Amino acid sequence: MNSLELAEALVKRSEVAEGDKKLVLLVMDGVGDIRHPSNDYRTPLEDADCPNLDDLAARSAVGRIIPVDYGITPGSGPAHLGLFGYDPRVVEIGRGVMEVVGIGMELEEGDVAARANFCTIQDDTVVDRRAGRPETRVSAEKVRLLQEKVGRIEDVEIIMQAGMGHRFGVIFRGPGLMGGVNDTDPHENGEPIHEARAEEQGQEKTARIINEFQRRALEVLEGGDPINGMVMRGFSGRPGIAALQERFGLRCGAIATYPMYRGLASLVGMGLVETGKAVEDEFQACLDHWDDYDYFFIHVKPTDEAGEDGDHGKKVEAIEATDEKLPMLLDAGPEVLAVTGDHSTPCSMKLHSWHPVPLLLHSPRCGADCAEGFTEAACNTGGLGIFRAMYLLPLMLANAGLLDKYGA
Amino acid sequence: MNSLELAEALVKRSEVAEGDKKLVLLVMDGVGDIRHPSNDYRTPLEDADCPNLDDLAARSAVGRIIPVDYGITPGSGPAHLGLFGYDPRVVEIGRGVMEVVGIGMELEEGDVAARANFCTIQDDTVVDRRAGRPETRVSAEKVRLLQEKVGRIEDVEIIMQAGMGHRFGVIFRGPGLMGGVNDTDPHENGEPIHEARAEEQGQEKTARIINEFQRRALEVLEGGDPINGMVMRGFSGRPGIAALQERFGLRCGAIATYPMYRGLASLVGMGLVETGKAVEDEFQACLDHWDDYDYFFIHVKPTDEAGEDGDHGKKVEAIEATDEKLPMLLDAGPEVLAVTGDHSTPCSMKLHSWHPVPLLLHSPRCGADCAEGFTEAACNTGGLGIFRAMYLLPLMLANAGLLDKYGA
Numbered sequence A, B: 001m002n003s004l005e006l007a008e009a010l011v012k013r014s015e016v017a018e019g020d021k022k023l024v025l026l027v028m029d030g031v032g033d034i035r036h037p038s039n040d041y042r043t044p045l046e047d048a049d050c051p052n053l054d055d056l057a058a059r060s061a062v063g064r065i066i067p068v069d070y071g072i073t074p075g076s077g078p079a080h081l082g083l084f085g086y087d088p089r090v091v092e093i094g095r096g097v098m099e100v101v102g103i104g105m106e107l108e109e110g111d112v113a114a115r116a117n118f119c120t121i122q123d124d125t126v127v128d129r130r131a132g133r134p135e136t137r138v139s140a141e142k143v144r145l146l147q148e149k150v151g152r153i154e155d156v157e158i159i160m161q162a163g164m165g166h167r168f169g170v171i172f173r174g175p176g177l178m179g180g181v182n183d184t185d186p187h188e189n190g191e192p193i194h195e196a197r198a199e200e201q202g203q204e205k206t207a208r209i210i211n212e213f214q215r216r217a218l219e220v221l222e223g224g225d226p227i228n229g230m231v232m233r234g235f236s237g238r239p240g241i242a243a244l245q246e247r248f249g250l251r252c253g254a255i256a257t258y259p260m261y262r263g264l265a266s267l268v269g270m271g272l273v274e275t276g277k278a279v280e281d282e283f284q285a286c287l288d289h290w291d292d293y294d295y296f297f298i299h300v301k302p303t304d305e306a307g308e309d310g311d312h313g314k315k316v317e318a319i320e321a322t323d324e325k326l327p328m329l330l331d332a333g334p335e336v337l338a339v340t341g342d343h344s345t346p347c348s349m350k351l352h353s354w355h356p357v358p359l360l361l362h363s364p365r366c367g368a369d370c371a372e373g374f375t376e377a378a379c380n381t382g383g384l385g386i387f388r389a390m391y392l393l394p395l396m397l398a399n400a401g402l403l404d405k406y407g408a
Helices: A003-010 A013-018 A051-058 A076-083 A095-102 A136-149 A204-221 A244-248 A259-267 A279-288 A302-309 A312-332 A376-380 A389-399 B003-010 B013-018 B051-058 B076-083 B095-102 B136-149 B204-221 B244-248 B259-267 B279-288 B302-309 B312-332 B376-380 B389-399
Strands: A023-028 A061-066 A112-122 A125-128 A156-162 A167-173 A229-236 A252-255 A295-300 A336-340 A357-362 A385-388 B023-028 B061-066 B112-122 B125-128 B156-162 B167-173 B229-236 B252-255 B295-300 B336-340 B357-362 B385-388
Touching (some): A003 A244, A023 A076, A023 A389, A051 A312, A051 A336, A051 A357, A061 A376, A076 A389, A095 A112, A095 A229, A112 A204, A136 A156, A167 A204, A252 A259, A252 A279, A279 A312, A295 A312, A302 A312, A357 A376, A385 A389, A385 B385, B003 B389, B023 B312, B023 B389, B051 B357, B061 B376, B076 B259, B076 B389, B095 B167, B095 B259, B136 B167, B136 B204, B204 B229, B244 B389, B252 B259, B252 B279, B279 B295, B279 B312, B295 B312, B302 B312, B336 B389, B385 B389
Parallel strands (some): A023 A336, A061 A385, A252 A295, B023 B295, B023 B336, B061 B385
Antiparallel strands (some): A061 A357, A112 A125, A112 A167, A112 A229, A156 A167, A336 A357, B061 B357, B112 B167, B112 B229, B156 B167, B336 B357
16 A cells, blocks of 8 residues: 555544534645855745744744655646645646646537647648747637637547647547557658558547548648648546545535646646636635635746746745735635745746745644744755655645554 | 656756766765764764865755665775765665775676675585685785686686785786676684575576686695685676766766776766876866766775774864865866765764765855854754755766756
8 A cells, every 4th residue: 555545544434524623735836945146045925924824933833845756847737736635647638638727718528629730831841840830819810720620520529729829629429539640740841741550549520530630620721821730749647546525525616717737727627616717716716715615726827927937026925915815814724825836937947946935834723843944945954844745745644634543 | 757857857968968067976984973972972074174175065055965864884895885876775786896996806798796805614515704814915926827727618708916914906807708606705713615606597597706716726826824825705797777978968087096986887878087096186186188978086095094994083174184275176177076075984983984974066046055064963954954965966067057947
């Protein structure tokens, strides 16, 4: 029995079902940072004025989480899977699935999703895989055309939606489809479009539909400039994982403003709560649905955006804005509140990174590390230690008193 | 996918191949120590005057590494395998292989190595497995005699070299040999020499050659006093592991003065750099070969020797001597520098131990834990935490910017 199976076996389902203990996971995306000469060796959490977080940290258990593994920089998919109690080294979300959930398309069981690019073709060769990086509105027009002309092949419905620039999402919906078929995207300019092949048993129909869609899409796009073709990659279905409700009995609700995080939450079976964009709106949405769920995932995006922009000051502000509204959540009296990030996005790197993320875990049973504040360095010395993100959910359940004793 | 496979899958091979980012692993053998009444509760790292290491530690990420596992005291083999990014709980190096690489013999693919003892035999019984612990020069004479008389059996070349005292190394080189045959060494006095048996398919020839070599060696040694026999154990071949270059694309060079560490490095495919014995010579050898490799393993031995002697003062001096020359490496501008040990060798124990080893990891992306110095206690509070040695290589690659993001 691995660590997560152990927690699943020990969860007190009848007590969870009573629904009077609320677990809240507050994710400040990319909140972790590193001390660096460019920021005078101070992180945004160290520079932010956060009376509520600091006060809470002093009365909480603190530690740091490793999103996926030592040295591994996660995309948003694996990073959130870990926070939700899945081992992201085992559960993989295909590129196609990430693309379609990222633009807010609804993926059903049995669907196969792909990430598609508009491209430029000459003499049967892809000469520009991004068709000169068209504007989104130009691509959207081509997507509408494709949808109108090639919306169905055999008994398979084909659903498309524009993404950013040259990208769009494609969902194949119909009986007998399978992910894992090879890309038609050659991945390099100067190569011909690849044919989809059924390399595993059961993929024949999927490959046939893909090839036919690819052929007819090229007919529809023919003569365009610079967009006269499209290629697809990452054919994949929903990851075959049990929902959190099935595993732990928890009714889970997600409060997030960006389609990608809503999509990720839906992949693990969370309900999607409508919310406004500000932190205050998100917290209010949580309170408005307090009785509907046992576990709330609240996703705050601006910390990551500031990190990706390399904007230390903006990251400080994003943290302070979250801190200011924190009493809204505290006053509701969750049994367990975990505050952390899905990964670090150091301003000095302007990228996601592998660095462990500070974590604060508050409950009536959490103990207190009397941390001086909610910072990376203070969390280094906490009683939770430095551990993989996938162990956070068992810890939250334990802190809610919802895990039975193991053995006599 | 396990943690190390994940890193292998994500390494940016084309960027590694550019060769402009150098990774340096500086191993101060046995540097870790423990506070103990006998040293007034101060470790050699705490007593050493190390301005360079202390300054670097303040601007680095720090932590501690567990060589193999909780409570496990490693030999040099497993300890270094961990540092080199192999799981030493999985990869085993046979005793025979350790013996022959430890005395500087070159082991080829397909060879079978054994560790041999000269012994004293009476009435077909081994009465002293160490033949009264002869001096090395006495054994060396006997080895020369054996080499002259029994250098080949069938198509198998037999290569011998004197070790320390009663020990010597034997390599069987020829087609169709396999390790894993049982020892001829009875492991206890008062027992007869064992016959080698083929217990797995394919070992028949190896067992036959070993038995014939054992028989003829006894003939050659007959009548000697106290050496009139020899026994062998640990028949083993090169561990079946992929070289670091194959796994990560890194050209690796080893700078070490002792045969064992050079041998260990050669087992994972490292090139062996010629060097003088002093730390300064080793660092200069690294600089002289700066363009030849991407990853340098530099092994400094005196810290371990002092620990095994229980000589706190000598260990302090060995640390200070390394610290003094550190700017030679820093000035070369490695992208990543890791300073650590392969294990602890506490002076109060005069032995290798399981205690975690302090680690300092410096790069443009490392962050800074603002540690007060490079000591065990300061490293306890660092953002790297306390983790298994095998994760160091993925962390070094991440710090060099040489690992791709995992998932979207």
